[in-house]
Amino acid sequence: LYTYFTGNPRWPPSQSQLTYAFTSTSTSTVSISVSTLREIFSRAFARWADATTLTFTEVENDADITIGFFSGDHGDGEPFDGVLGTLAHAFSPTDGRFHLDAAEQWVADGDVTTASSDAAIDLESVAVHEIGHLLGLGHSSVENAIMFPTIRTKTKKVDLAADDVDGIQNLY
Ligand code: TQI
Numbered sequence: 001l002y003t004y005f006t007g008n009p010r011w012p013p014s015q016s017q018l019t020y021a022f023t024s025t026s027t028s029t030v031s032i033s034v035s036t037l038r039e040i041f042s043r044a045f046a047r048w049a050d051a052t053t054l055t056f057t058e059v060e061n062d063a064d065i066t067i068g069f070f071s072g073d074h075g076d077g078e079p080f081d082g083v084l085g086t087l088a089h090a091f092s093p094t095d096g097r098f099h100l101d102a103a104e105q106w107v108a109d110g111d112v113t114t115a116s117s118d119a120a121i122d123l124e125s126v127a128v129h130e131i132g133h134l135l136g137l138g139h140s141s142v143e144n145a146i147m148f149p150t151i152r153t154k155t156k157k158v159d160l161a162a163d164d165v166d167g168i169q170n171l172y
């Protein structure tokens with residue numbers, strides 16, 4: 001079953017047309033083009049938009065949701081830890097910060113299941129999970145749910161399960 005954060009924080013009905021922006025697109029171990037990043041995140045947001053009345057639009061400035069890649073200690077008290085371990089984190093509503101560990105071997109193009117590195121992580125899969133957190137979902141006990149708290153390397157998992165859809169629809 002899905003969970004929410006303590007106090008069930010959510011984006012208010014007056015803010016159902018959410019905007020997002022990329023703040024730091026520097027990626028160290030792999031270089032992902034900005035156009036590829038745009039496509040990946042557009043697809044990841046669309047999965048949640050399809051299940052709700054929320055909309056997500058990329059903007060340049062004053063976004064509700066900010067997305068960036070960072071390394072190590074990046075000033076929010078939750079330092080990244082290099083390859084594997086923590087991959088990314090997102091804050092609960094209505095904070096909107098979504099940080100990705102620049103040290104990961106992100107796979108943004110092609111098939112992650114055939115990546116040469118054993119540590120390859122599918123960017124879109126992590127994006128769909130973290131957007132769930134940004135919208136107010138905690139972790140789920142259902143194994144096929146996007147919000148289940150385990151992700152395997154070299155695996156793509158991007159489809160919302162019925163549990164994710166129930167969770168987001170009961171919140172919005
Ligand atoms: N990052 C953790 C996560 O997103 C950070 C975290 C731990 C967290 N507990 C939390 C965030 C509670 C919000 C609420 O779960 S992670 C997965 C998983 C991570 C983990 O880098 O470990 C995914 C990133 F666990 F689901 F597989 C992406 Cl998909």
Ligand code: ZN
Nearest residue numbers: 074076078099
């Ligand atoms: Zn951070």
Ligand code: ZN
Nearest residue numbers: 129133139149
């Ligand atoms: Zn999580």
